[in-house]
Amino acid sequence: MTSPLVEMRDMQKSFGGIKAVDHVTIDLYPGEVVGVLGHNGAGKSVLLKMLSGALQRDGGEIYINGQKATINNPRDARNYQIETIYQYLALADNLDAASNLFLGRELVSPLGFVDDAQMEAETRKILARLNPNFRRFHTPVAGLSGGQRQSVAIARAVYFNAKILIMDEPTAALGVQETRMVAELIDQLKSEGIGIFLIDHDIHQVKLLCDRANVMKNGQLVGTVKVDDVTEDDLLGMIIAGKCPASAIPGPGALQTA
Amino acid sequence: MTDTPTDASAPPKPRNLFSALELDPRLLGMIGAFVVICLIFNFLTDGRFMTPRNIFNLTIQTASVAIMATGMVFVIVTRNIDLSVGSLLATCSAIMAMTQTWLMPDWLGLGLNHPATMPVAVLVGILAGFTIGAFQGWLIGYLTIPAFIVTLGGYLVWRNVSWHLTKGQTIGPLDENFQLFGGINGTLGETWSWVFAAVAIAVSFFALFRSRRAQVAHEFPVKPIWAELVIGAIIAAAILGLVAILNAYEIPTARLQRLYEARGQVLPAGTIEGYGIPISVLVLIVIAIIMTVVAQRTRLGRYIFAAGGNPEAAELAGINTRLLTVKVFAIMGVLCAISAIVASSRQTFHSNDIGTLDELRVIAAAVIGGTALAGGLGTIYGAILGALIMQSLQSGMAMVGVDAPYQNMVVGSVLVLAVFIDIVYRRRTGDKT
Numbered sequence A: 001m002t003s004p005l006v007e008m009r010d011m012q013k014s015f016g017g018i019k020a021v022d023h024v025t026i027d028l029y030p031g032e033v034v035g036v037l038g039h040n041g042a043g044k045s046v047l048l049k050m051l052s053g054a055l056q057r058d059g060g061e062i063y064i065n066g067q068k069a070t071i072n073n074p075r076d077a078r079n080y081q082i083e084t085i086y087q088y089l090a091l092a093d094n095l096d097a098a099s100n101l102f103l104g105r106e107l108v109s110p111l112g113f114v115d116d117a118q119m120e121a122e123t124r125k126i127l128a129r130l131n132p133n134f135r136r137f138h139t140p141v142a143g144l145s146g147g148q149r150q151s152v153a154i155a156r157a158v159y160f161n162a163k164i165l166i167m168d169e170p171t172a173a174l175g176v177q178e179t180r181m182v183a184e185l186i187d188q189l190k191s192e193g194i195g196i197f198l199i200d201h202d203i204h205q206v207k208l209l210c211d212r213a214n215v216m217k218n219g220q221l222v223g224t225v226k227v228d229d230v231t232e233d234d235l236l237g238m239i240i241a242g243k244c245p246a247s248a249i250p251g252p253g254a255l256q257t258a
Numbered sequence B: 001m002t003d004t005p006t007d008a009s010a011p012p013k014p015r016n017l018f019s020a021l022e023l024d025p026r027l028l029g030m031i032g033a034f035v036v037i038c039l040i041f042n043f044l045t046d047g048r049f050m051t052p053r054n055i056f057n058l059t060i061q062t063a064s065v066a067i068m069a070t071g072m073v074f075v076i077v078t079r080n081i082d083l084s085v086g087s088l089l090a091t092c093s094a095i096m097a098m099t100q101t102w103l104m105p106d107w108l109g110l111g112l113n114h115p116a117t118m119p120v121a122v123l124v125g126i127l128a129g130f131t132i133g134a135f136q137g138w139l140i141g142y143l144t145i146p147a148f149i150v151t152l153g154g155y156l157v158w159r160n161v162s163w164h165l166t167k168g169q170t171i172g173p174l175d176e177n178f179q180l181f182g183g184i185n186g187t188l189g190e191t192w193s194w195v196f197a198a199v200a201i202a203v204s205f206f207a208l209f210r211s212r213r214a215q216v217a218h219e220f221p222v223k224p225i226w227a228e229l230v231i232g233a234i235i236a237a238a239i240l241g242l243v244a245i246l247n248a249y250e251i252p253t254a255r256l257q258r259l260y261e262a263r264g265q266v267l268p269a270g271t272i273e274g275y276g277i278p279i280s281v282l283v284l285i286v287i288a289i290i291m292t293v294v295a296q297r298t299r300l301g302r303y304i305f306a307a308g309g310n311p312e313a314a315e316l317a318g319i320n321t322r323l324l325t326v327k328v329f330a331i332m333g334v335l336c337a338i339s340a341i342v343a344s345s346r347q348t349f350h351s352n353d354i355g356t357l358d359e360l361r362v363i364a365a366a367v368i369g370g371t372a373l374a375g376g377l378g379t380i381y382g383a384i385l386g387a388l389i390m391q392s393l394q395s396g397m398a399m400v401g402v403d404a405p406y407q408n409m410v411v412g413s414v415l416v417l418a419v420f421i422d423i424v425y426r427r428r429t430g431d432k433t
Ligand SMILES: Nc1ncnc2c1ncn2[C@@H]1O[C@H](COP(=O)(O)OP(=O)(O)OP(=O)(O)O)[C@@H](O)[C@H]1O
Pocket: A015, A018, A020, A038, A039, A040, A041, A042, A043, A044, A045, A046, A047, A087
């Protein structure tokens, strides 16, 4: 096999006394969707925030395409073409869709002024692809529905040609139809060779979308499985009890069977 | 994700004249309030309120607070506050006064009213404002001390740094060229005022044309062409009207005589000349344009509003919000220095109490102008209109003979009322931001 797109080795992060992420190692290959599962507070978001640069790690190393990477802030992550769709949508409520999509990477005219017309045109183009119903380009995103806001967040990741995409519960706020839209999008991006980390509580959806899944419990990695090799009950057992099925590669957090 | 039909991207049929013009209702409301205030005072003063002379005075009285209010918009939009602007103005004023009455004439031996004195004083003042503002911004952004505390401390510190520098004394008279910024002592005169009006109208039309062309190029819905023309006509009328009024305020003959004598000429009998646009007002206009462009057309402005709307999102988007805070307060500091130029030259000397209570006026102007203390929302023109509304209330009441304590009671009540109306308006329109 080729070298992994992303490899996070021995990642650690604590807040005060709490070990939010405790020596976790996971990887991701191009064109692969890898789930990160676990109960609330297991450390899923913290683990991936270290990859997206939103949090600085206490220990561990990140390799991108086999090369050691330095990611200390969101800008570093963007330079590695890592895009993130955050659990709590990171949008500026008072700005419109285009301003949010291009936030931090505005298109500018030759004189260095922001080119709102150009940005709106690009935003219309990309959103027409992702969510043809989207029409509200001139209202602050505070006035949009959860699904519309999600479209903006996803459009941002897609527009800037992510190689590595982190999705933290991308369908938590969505209705049935919008959830299907995101699922289709994930399949499409996957076929374009993008690697996706997907945090999701919906086991059924994980079985459907992911190639592999990592389960976390209390900051530790319970184990990694190929989703086709396990049942939904196996996954639930890993999440709730930390019990690894036979086909799993157990991690430090696996329940020690006597 | 289904949208209501009113969101359709096809241009909705304009229901009436006003909706076709797509004017900001908040702006209209403020202009309406201002007009009502003017009419009421004009009635109460038997027409003395709306004379060219009084309007001229109103503009030069407003300039100093309005200049700082544009900066306060950025400060409040980023969820900060600056209580130190009046004191910072005093320190900048003291430094500039000492530069022109002691450093340049005595220490460098250039004598009084040397041509280099004014530019050097202005530069020194702006540098001082920038440095102090940036320093306060650093305390807030990097050391994460709340802005309220830093600037409350700054309020006490800079007021008394000014006192310390001048040993509590009044310094004056200021340099003659410096005094040109003071209002009545420096105006463009009639001809140049008309030239300014012509240039301003041309630029406005060009800007309208460019923005329409950009929209058409991207095939966005545009306003009907007549609506653009009406807006252009309103802008042109406003500019011409203002210049006409300022030009109609005539220079007294005795003063005109002195002006001609100073130029070595004789005043031809029967000559009448108007003051025209005061340089301090010109400074305000230029600052208003620059600040509006920064707010709407630069990355800095975009980041200021983004950080105010959702600081976390701004940071996740790779924006350095700490440095942004430093920049915002540095801009505020520079504007305090510019206000210090206008305020001290208007009274022709530096005094210990210069800028006292300005922090409250400046914050009130920004807030009356629609800047939300919750952050993320505010406009430059709103803040300037807010300053103008407050100043006209105050001058109007003074003309009617209301005592100062009662004036303050009215202005305070208006501040609270204005914010309340804004809240009700937003609730009605369902506008969460
Ligand atoms: N910024 C922070 N400061 C302090 N503690 C934090 C912070 N972020 C996360 N934690 C703690 O780290 C632990 C892991 O949190 P994390 O957000 O990764 O959970 P999660 O697995 O994403 O849960 P959920 O499914 O609820 O999103 C929790 O105990 C949480 O309280």
